[in-house]
């Protein structure tokens with residue numbers, strides 16, 4: 001075998017809050033993401049330090065319009081099919097299905113909307129890969145229950161899962177319980193609806209909410225298998241290994257500890273129990289999660305079937321407090337790696353780091369892996385209807401080569417690849433439209449103005465050929 005295994009799933013990924021728009025349509029309820037502004041206050045709100053109630057009236061909220069996929073999805077999925085997608089990863093907006101979040105019965109308009117997306121995919125033989133929760137939560141659940149800090153959220157989330165698993169039985173095989181579950185430590189409002197009060201211990205609050213999400217995830221896995229034994233349910237991690245800054249053992253130990261901040265989540269979701277280093281961390285930080293005996297049983301019965309992750313960059317860790325984390329990479333600050341170049345947004349580019357991460361995850365878990373996000377955010381120029389995005393092609397080519405090496409040289413069981421933002425969408429960290437990842441350009445600007453017309457970039461044809469050759473022609 002000189003290339004990817006037969007049946008390897010090629011495709012792309014999006015998230016409801018970054019592409020759908022249509023925020024008042026189809027009886028949808030309001031979500032946290034509808035109140036995350038685009039510009040200077042975005043990080044403060046997303047990280048839970050600024051309550052959206054304190055924002056000015058004239059703030060612009062990009063998720064409300066996004067790329068208006070709510071009205072363009074048929075055209076968009078047709079373009080994905082033209083590229084040859086075999087899988088399309090998208091997420092469900094919780095407040096489209098349960099507008100408040102705590103109702104007994106779901107909103108039929110929302111279910112019909114996603115059912116049509118699924119049916120459209122299936123008509124092109126595209127496998128839907130559904131993220132049940134990708135950075136959104138009904139506002140009512142935040143206001144009334146305090147979001148994921150409250151155990152009651154587990155029940156509301158399970159109701160959402162049961163509704164989806166039942167309604168889409170026979171049409172969908174792959175599910176992801178939470179997008180980048182470790183993001184709760186960095187963007188608690190965006191990831192889990194948490195606003196942190198000045199007198200609250202942010203770290204404790206985040207780990208408590210994470211415990212509730214981990215229980216919800218485990219229960220969802222069990223429920224999915226009960227409803228359809230063919231369902232495959234995965235966890236999803238913002239991944240990317242931490243390198244020691246030097247061979248000084250102190251740096252090596254520091255890198256192990258930094259990696260554990262992320263493994264903490266997947267270790268529990270894959271193995272079904274809190275690892276010993278996690279219990280020690282909680283104890284040393286005086287964090288009590290009140291883990292009950294019943295909780296332990298729930299976690300042990302809800303181990304995931306596959307491990308999915310996003311990969312944008314590696315990181316660097318050092319024990320030297322004088323070394324500043326001055327480089328960006330997703331929202332995790334890291335020490336700059338002098339051996340790597342960076343994107344226009346300062347995210348360091350490390351294709352070999354993807355092979356390293358694939359190996360680390362496979363060695364650790366021995367579960368099938370899916371890369372559900374990877375890509376280059378860049379400014380594209382539309383000239384006479386064309387976009388020559390060779391920089392994106394180069395980025396993706398190098399990362400796909402690293403995947404190929406991980407499969408062919410290292411024997412990693414990688415079963416699929418969905419590039420991030422296969423169609424341009426709103427950036428999660430910055431709220432910008434100009435940070436584009438897509439094979440398809442969307443004519444919209446920073447203020448949500450434009451024709452919303454779709455254009456194929458040069459990378460569109462390139463990816464089409466990659467898929468047609470099953471990764472042989474890069």
Ligand code: BG6
Pocket residue numbers: 015018179180238310330373377420426427428429430435
């Ligand atoms: C991941 C998220 O963190 O990175 C996506 O799951 C996000 O939602 C992606 O869009 C890229 O980040 P950004 O900030 O460039 O949009």
